[in-house]
Amino acid sequence: MKLQERVFSGMQPTGSLHLGNYLGAMVQWIEMQKTHACIYCVVDLHAITVWQDPKELRDAIRQVTAAYIASGLDPKKSILFNQSQVSAHAELAWIFNCVARLGWLNRMTQFKEKAGKDREAASVGLYAYPNLMAADILAYRATHVPVGEDQKQHLELARDIAQKFNNDFRAQIEALGHADGEFFPQPDPVIMGPATRVMSLRDGTKKMSKSDPSDLSRINLTDDADTIARKIQKAKTDPEPLPSEIAGLAGRPEADNLVGIYAALAGKTKEAALAEFGGQQFSSFKKALAELAVARLAPLGDEIRRMTGDPVEIDRVLADGSARAREIATPIMNEVKDIVGLIRS
Ligand code: AMP
Numbered sequence: 001m002k003l004q005e006r007v008f009s010g011m012q013p014t015g016s017l018h019l020g021n022y023l024g025a026m027v028q029w030i031e032m033q034k035t036h037a038c039i040y041c042v043v044d045l046h047a048i049t050v051w052q053d054p055k056e057l058r059d060a061i062r063q064v065t066a067a068y069i070a071s072g073l074d075p076k077k078s079i080l081f082n083q084s085q086v087s088a089h090a091e092l093a094w095i096f097n098c099v100a101r102l103g104w105l106n107r108m109t110q111f112k113e114k115a116g117k118d119r120e121a122a123s124v125g126l127y128a129y130p131n132l133m134a135a136d137i138l139a140y141r142a143t144h145v146p147v148g149e150d151q152k153q154h155l156e157l158a159r160d161i162a163q164k165f166n167n168d169f170r171a172q173i174e175a176l177g178h179a180d181g182e183f184f185p186q187p188d189p190v191i192m193g194p195a196t197r198v199m200s201l202r203d204g205t206k207k208m209s210k211s212d213p214s215d216l217s218r219i220n221l222t223d224d225a226d227t228i229a230r231k232i233q234k235a236k237t238d239p240e241p242l243p244s245e246i247a248g249l250a251g252r253p254e255a256d257n258l259v260g261i262y263a264a265l266a267g268k269t270k271e272a273a274l275a276e277f278g279g280q281q282f283s284s285f286k287k288a289l290a291e292l293a294v295a296r297l298a299p300l301g302d303e304i305r306r307m308t309g310d311p312v313e314i315d316r317v318l319a320d321g322s323a324r325a326r327e328i329a330t331p332i333m334n335e336v337k338d339i340v341g342l343i344r345s
């Protein structure tokens with residue numbers, strides 16, 4: 001790792017976490033803390049771009065924090081905190097509101113999806129959401145951002161904002177001693193992990209999602225052992241036995257998804273999973289998958305429940321992480337203010 005490399009990522013505290021979040025994001029964040037200096041943020045200011053019940057929001061912030069720690073995130077090594085406790089995020093987001101162009105935000109597909117038909121009724125915060133995301137990353141001058149496929153466009157916008165800021169204030173940036181004129185780095189998306197797209201257990205063509213009305217479509221990280229096993233038994237399949245090779249999964253989205261989940265949980269490739277189960281019926285495969293999922297996920301749920309029973313301890317972890325985040329962001333924000341021409345004390 002180069003000295004100045006820094007990882008930043010964020011997760012919204014809305015709804016309950018599920019297997020897709022775990023395999024698509026959490027496992028990967030935890031892996032990166034072995035090799036990088038990492039900052040992980042529970043993005044509560046992003047959550048309120050759509051209405052949140054205040055009590056549920058507070059519970060969700062603590063639940064996401066607990067889930068990360070239960071999954072292996074070490075809050076002594078990595079920085080784990082909630083966004084609203086570090087004012088640099090909101091301050092830099094305002095400056096980026098003045099750097100980003102309306103035309104850039106108008107192209108954001110996630111806003112169009114989330115705002116739906118009645119765009120006039122969406123909050124201004126939902127529209128400016130990608131500027132806050134750019135501020136999250138650049139307030140720490142982070143260089144690597146592990147995210148899901150769906151966040152690629154927002155990352156491109158963060159890169160555009162970094163570049164326009166560097167261009168607009170080149171003289172001031174160089175005057176402050178940044179000889180290359182690069183105050184903000186161009187953050188790189190890191191899209192990887194064992195299962196970047198976990199699909200619904202009821203429909204292999206739809207993403208597993210917290211907003212799916214059917215609870216049977218997903219495995220929540222707080223489901224108990226019986227619930228996990230029952231959801232796998234009820235998962236949609238097709239009548240054919242499992243193929244022995246990857247090519248045989250084509251056109252069989254449910255089989256593909258379950259094999260992918262098995263492989264990710266077992267730390268194997270899909271090829272290895274098929275070598276094990278090729279030719280077998282779903283009934284025996286599902287039994288093995290349920291055993292594995294229960295062994296991996298039930299203790300996680302127990303630990304999340306235990307931790308959220310002690311909110312004082314979770315709040316202490318978040319306060320500690322926020323203080324460490326502030327130490328990095330404050331000097332960067334001071335330089336930003338000097339560059340832009342604001343007076344600070
Ligand atoms: P969200 O729950 O949409 O706020 O996403 C939080 C994180 O989990 C993001 O990094 C997503 O890319 C990831 N994620 C959400 N759902 C899935 C899924 N079904 N499969 C893989 N990753 C997911």
Ligand code: TRP
Nearest residue numbers: 008009010011012043133136147
């Ligand atoms: N928008 C991201 C999501 O919905 C969450 C997020 C907010 C984020 N700020 C970030 C991700 C900064 C990476 C870096 O998943």
